Amino acid sequence: xxxxxxxxxxxxxxxxxxxxxxxxxxxxxxxxxxxxxxxxxxxxxxxxxxxxxxxxxxxxxxxxxxxxxxxxxxxxxxxxxxxxxxxxxxxxxxxxxxxxxxxxxxxxxxxxxxxxxxxxxxxxxxxxxxxxxxxxxxxxxxxxxxxxxxxxxxxxxxxxxxxx
Numbered sequence: 127x128x129x130x131x132x133x134x135x136x137x138x139x140x141x142x143x144x145x146x147x148x149x150x151x152x153x154x155x156x157x158x159x160x161x162x163x164x165x166x167x168x169x170x171x172x173x174x175x176x177x178x179x180x181x182x183x184x185x186x187x188x189x190x191x192x193x194x195x196x197x198x199x200x201x202x203x204x205x206x207x208x209x210x211x212x213x214x215x216x217x218x219x220x221x222x223x224x225x226x227x228x229x230x231x232x233x234x235x236x237x238x239x240x241x242x243x244x245x246x247x248x249x250x251x252x253x254x255x256x257x258x259x260x261x262x263x264x265x266x267x268x269x270x271x272x273x274x275x276x277x278x279x280x281x282x283x284x285x286x287x288x289x290x
Contacts, residue, residue: 131174131279131281132279133245133248133249134281135172135174135274135280135281135282136168136169136172136174136245136249136281137249137252138271138281138282138285139168139174140165140168140172140249140253141256141263142271142285143168143171144221145263145264145265145287146265150164150219150220150221151257153221153222154221158254158257160222161250161253163222163223163224163226164222164253165246165249165250165253166226166228167220167222168249169230169231169245169246169249170207170226170228171207171219172230172281173204173228173229173230174279175203175230175232175279176202176204176276176277176280177201177277177278178201178203179198180199181196181199182195203229203230203232206228206229207229207230212227213226231245260289262290263287263288263289264287264289265285265286265287266286266287266288267286271284271285272284272285
């Protein structure tokens with residue numbers, strides 16, 4: 127599922143935001159050089175992997191909470207990617223957001239996504255082509271798109287669009 131489900135959900139979720147906020151889309155059309163920065167915002171915004179379980183390997187204190195070796199932890203990536211102490215205006219989609227230290231690829235270190243570079247390339251190329259080839263793309267309905275019912279990998283399952 128890695129690299130398939132996740133990347134396609136960032137494509138559809140990122141496109142949905144660009145269709146909802148045409149001023150953000152226009153920034154990319156007029157300044158395609160910022161597409162790499164925009165892809166990072168799409169990754170932060172969509173965060174297709176919702177959670178991951180980990181086991182503490184040693185006793186540690188984290189923000190005043192004592193964790194013991196063997197404790198099970200649930201990492202909630204969308205919550206981290208909306209953390210107001212990290213992201214100014216975390217609930218605003220901003221294709222120029224920088225810095226953008228999201229954890230959509232699982233964080234840092236040993237658990238960082240092996241395919242992150244490929245995903246970023248695929249996303250950049252896909253949006254370059256969509257923006258170039260379908261400049262009049264628009265949502266076909268005001269209804270919110272149908273989402274995948276899952277607590278692990280989520281994203282848009284269906285989003286009717288039309289070329290105006």
